[in-house]
Amino acid sequence: MSTSAIGSTQFLVRFTVKQRIEHVITMVVFTVLCLTGLPQKFYGAMWAQKLVMLFGGIDAARWIHRACGWALALSTVAHFGSAIVTIAGHKTRLTMIPTKHDFDDAVATLKYYLGMRDHGPKYDRYDYKQKFEYWGLVVGNIIMVVTGFVLIYPTILARFLPGQLVPAAKMAHSNEGLMAFLIITIWHIYNAHLNPDVFPFDTTIFTGKISRERMEHEHPLELARLDGQPEQAGEVASPHGREVVG
């Protein structure tokens, strides 16, 4: 981790170039998958038919959808491949693994929202919402990739397994896709754009940089570790504003 100063604000590097590229790839691929996939689920609607036409017809749209599906599959494999290598080489801390602490954080946050606590919990490198979204994406990706391959190659599947797995895969693919779309458009767009703490745009995942001020509020435990002061862990910080400190 390095720090840099622009103007009077001090910035910390939060994401590596690799992580930023992975986010851009996922963002583009996910968007195109939604644009070419959802019209297939809602094929009866006018907007769906217009959207499909925009891609040059269902056959072209489906080709693009499958190409992006392959890209998603490969990027997921690459992500875990490199993660395994890094973890095996002891070059990283396991910051994304959900723990009992995250569950307690979630409960504490809800209590804070409901006014049953004076302040929210202090988060480490990733808070429970970020871990939830990451693992949701991972599980979703695995479901979408596996069922997607069943739908591209149904005859190969039926050579080894019962044919009913094909409509089962279609049911799962279609619903999981819709759920992923809803979670991203509601939850992710809120947290990355509409949330008053970051409005209108949390640029960290693109620039890799986060201000020290935001780190203090959003990831104080991580900041303390970076500063070599893990004893600060006892201090109070709110997840979204200086005003509520204390």
Place this chain on the structure above:
Amino acid sequence: MRRTLLLVMMWVGAGPAWAGIPAEQDDCLGCHGGDPTMSMDLPSGEKLSTYVDPAVFGKSVHGEMLRCTDCHTEKTGYPHESKPFASKRDVQVAYYEQCKSCHFANYTKTLDGVHYAVMAKGNRKAALCVDCHGSHDIQRAAEPRTRISQTCATCHGEVFKIYASSVHGRDAAAGNQDVPVCTDCHKAHDILDPKNGALAAHTPEICGRCHTNEKMMAKYKLSTKVVDTYLKDFHGMSATLQRGKKVDRKNFAAVCTDCHGVHDIQKSSDPGSHTIQANLVQTCKKCHPGATKNFPDAWLSHYEPTPQKATLVWTIQLFYKLIIPFMVGGLVLQIALHLWRVVVNR
């Protein structure tokens, strides 16, 4: 219509066969209604009969109302010149447009039809009005209904034989009024070209006209959900989305006829049916060359997933019916709580 026929029959009963023919006809029939061998030689070597049987014309639908010159508009006096026709077909091609002055709507429809398109490309065998309806002997085309298929069979004999042995064709021959004749699916005048995707795009709708009719299907104990269940699956979805675009027939998603057969449709319990269990893999292989014995189960045979049929599919459906509202609802609630906290803090 019946009354017209009745009148014609009364006339026929009351006097000579041509008694209904307008008086002006007598002039023409004076020459053309006498000698059955009356003919002219055409350059093609064909003999064009110029004899009109007054009895036949009198009984035709036009017998009472049209004069010869209504169709033969240029034959205004006597003697009249013969147009320089090279062949019998030339005569028919030259005269068929006469129909449009009265039957304009149907004439216009034929301009969208496959016969006209083929004729325009230079195939002069393509059917014209007179080829199906006749000329001096025109009768109601659909009386009885099976006569329609017989008319098409004049040129499309091979297809007719296949149709005649199908579940529809056999019942039609037995007098069943519910089953389709050729024109019910292909239409009469604006016949779609079956070789491009246009007819395929309309197939679920065409079959659905009868097969979603509760009253009619109840007679035969057939399901009316066949179109809905088809549309909900991969083939139906693809076909729906392909409709707006020009798609080659062979690249068009499977429609009813691709699995059930076209003219050779049989009951799905018939050993000859394309959709009976024993023949299914073969049927799937038409489009899915790698299909093996498990593959037909990938299609739920027009059944909605239920706990009994397709347990796994039904379970997954139920799972998502519960988890999607739970997830989305939970996240929206958390966002709302967060926003509320922000407002309170300010």
